[in-house]
Amino acid sequence: MRVLACTDGSEVATEGIKCALKTLSKEHDYTLLFVLSEKGVYRSYKKTFDEDLKKIETIFGDVESERAAAHKLFLEPLYQHMFDAGFKTTPRVREGHVAAEILKETEEGGYDVILLSKKALTATKLMLGSTLHQITRETNRCIIIVRPSLT
Numbered sequence: 001m002r003v004l005a006c007t008d009g010s011e012v013a014t015e016g017i018k019c020a021l022k023t024l025s026k027e028h029d030y031t032l033l034f035v036l037s038e039k040g041v042y043r044s045y046k047k048t049f050d051e052d053l054k055k056i057e058t059i060f061g062d063v064e065s066e067r068a069a070a071h072k073l074f075l076e077p078l079y080q081h082m083f084d085a086g087f088k089t090t091p092r093v094r095e096g097h098v099a100a101e102i103l104k105e106t107e108e109g110g111y112d113v114i115l116l117s118k119k120a121l122t123a124t125k126l127m128l129g130s131t132l133h134q135i136t137r138e139t140n141r142c143i144i145i146v147r148p149s150l151t
Contacts, residue, residue, distance in 0.1 A: 001025075001027075001028045001029070001112045001113065002028065002029050002030075002031070002109060002110060002111045002112050002113070003024065003028050003029070003030045003031070003111065003112065003113045003114075003115060004030075004031050004033055004102070004105060004106055004109065004111040004113070004114050004115065005017050005020075005030055005031065005032050005033065005115040006033045006034075006035075006102055006114065006115065006116050006117075007032060007033070007034055007074060007075070007078060007117070008034070008035075008074070008098075008117075009034060009070075009073065009074030009075075010117075012117055012118075012147070012148065013117040014077070014078050015148035016117035016118075016146035016147060016148045017032075017078060017082075017115060017117065017146070018078075018081065018148075019146055019148045020115055020144060020146045021082065021085065021087065026085075026086045026087050026088070028087075028088075029088055029090075030082065030087050030088060030089040030090070031089070031090045031091075031092055031105070031109060031111070032075055032078060032079050032082065032089055032090070032091045032092065033092050033093075033094065033101075033102065033105055034070050034071070034074045034075050034091075034092075034093050034094075035093075035094050035095070035096065035097075035098045035101040035102065036066055036067060036070045036093055036094070036095045037095070037096065037097060037098050037101075066095075067093045067095070070093045071091060071093050075091040075092075075093065076091070079091045092105070098131050099130070099131045099134035099135055099138075100134075102114065102131070102135055103134075103135060103138055103139060106139055106141055111141060112141065112142060113141060113142045113143070113144060114135065114139065114141050114142070114143045114144070115144045115146065116131075116132055116135065116143065116144070116145050116146070117145070117146050117147065117148075118132060118145050118146070118147050132145065
């Protein structure tokens with residue numbers, strides 16, 4: 001079975017994926033996906049906060065591209081956790097609209113399951129976020145939505 005685990009790099013997504021992995025088989029093939037969205041916004045941020053980005057580069061070393069930076073900042077820690085726990089995992093960064101890129105990756109990679117996280121799933125908030133809503137509407141794959149209990 002092929003599992004696509006999607007992360008936005010947040011603590012909720014990271015802990016949600018870790019929680020879900022406790023119930024999933026190490027025999028499956030996993031891809032850990034981060035989508036670098038709104039590249040134009042990132043470039044604007046980069047110009048405005050160049051000093052902060054230089055501090056990040058000092059901490060993490062010189063980053064050659066946005067994809068490399070995204071990989072290092074958002075995927076590497078969770079990938080290492082999965083690797084150390086014995087999960088066969090491939091990290092991947094895509095660029096574009098988040099839901100569209102997750103759906104493209106799902107089709108291109110032939111995944112059986114999509115693992116997503118949600119910050120809050122409560123009775124008072126029945127609507128899913130726009131990314132989750134679009135994915136659940138446009139795919140026929142099994143979807144696991146996790147929300148860890150963060151203290």
